Amino acid sequence: MSTKRCFGSPPSGLDLDRLTGALIVIEGPDSSGRSTHIGFLAEWLQQNGFPVAQIGLKRSRLVGKELERAKQGNVLSPRTMSLFYATDFYDQLENTIVPSLRAGSVVLADRYIFTPMARDIVRGADPNWLASLYSKALVPDAVIYLQVSDRTLVDRTLASHGGLDYWESGMDLGLERDWFGSFIRYQRQLRAEFRKLQTRFGFEAVNANASIPAVQAELKERIRRVLLGLYPDSEIS
């Protein structure tokens, strides 16, 4: 069993004792295969006898709906969006992540604090301000970043959505009028920020350009190691 800690001091009134579960974070851009892989991982973990809970961006009961609406209208300033995402995060931290960890679940996070941070930094937020804002987050047991090339990302996005998403193309930044060009530039900037966060917070990257089974095998191997570290007596197939 692990002892959990936060990056800074824990949130007021939050008890970090007896958090016997594991927090596994999968980060990566849209179309990197995150949700597909998380679906398979959840299945695999449960077959191995680990209860699974899932969290993700905009899924809080508190502000999930309003965040979705804010994205439809592009009406909030970048700083307001930063704080709104932080609210969404902390609601899930206190109401889902911590109770699930206490119940011994493996929490699979479909993105955590790093995607909002990278997006905000690209939009001019101060990295130290963000690090302080999110300093009450639990340090995950593992953070795995699905890294994909521009080409793969574009191919997958166009094939599955038949177009590009306004936000994932960074159109609010006014980089280029052309969505395709903006998408490429924005995703590059995001990747550069992720690399910095990777150094700062020390997470692992997985080459997600490969086939789904190959990436899945790699993810399972890494998670198996993490779980064996936490539960040395467990058997994981």
Place this chain on the structure above:
Amino acid sequence: MIQKKKDPGVLIAVEGLDGSGKSTQIHLLFEWLYGLRLRVHFTEWNSSSLVKNATRRGKKKQLLTPTTFSVIHATDFADRYERQILPMLRGGYIVLCDRYIFTSFARDAVRGCDPDWVRSMYGFARIPDFTLYFRLPLDTALGRILEGRPQLKYFEAGMDLGLSANIYDSFRIFQGRVMDQYEALAHEFAFTAIDATRNVHDQQQEVRALIGQGVDLSRYRTKVPR
């Protein structure tokens, strides 16, 4: 950490306990400045529409923890700050705020939030040129609020802290703690204290004198016909 940006506008905030009469005072101040044909703008706590929906639901369904209570109010403030307050200051307005970041500093501290974390979160906000703190004894403030046995709201009464099962008792204890925080903040941020036990008119005379002396009002004449 908290930076003082010098835009041409003037930022005036009022702070104080519920029942201190601060809203009445800032309203009268607004009327005076407006009557002088100055560029003046008034804004109050907790009023940005989209965020307000979420805040309202969070309060109604009691979904808020000390941390989410703190961050959601910062979200609301940021929206109002970047949409209204900052542009108004840039544009050379006198901006009057009924409650400012100190309201959060006080309440969040009472809820046990780490003060450094809260200050860092609000680090983007300019420190007011004048923070008028309407000071009065706790019992006087409580008396003004409680005399009509009003319908108190759950978070407003600090019920989330489990101080008492009785909402009125909870409110008393909570307000007492908020007052302690205000007193400490008054020192830390050099508030201008106004004796809020006196009658409304006398207080307003003092407020107007303070602002009249501290601000070169002739620089804020509006050129837009009303």
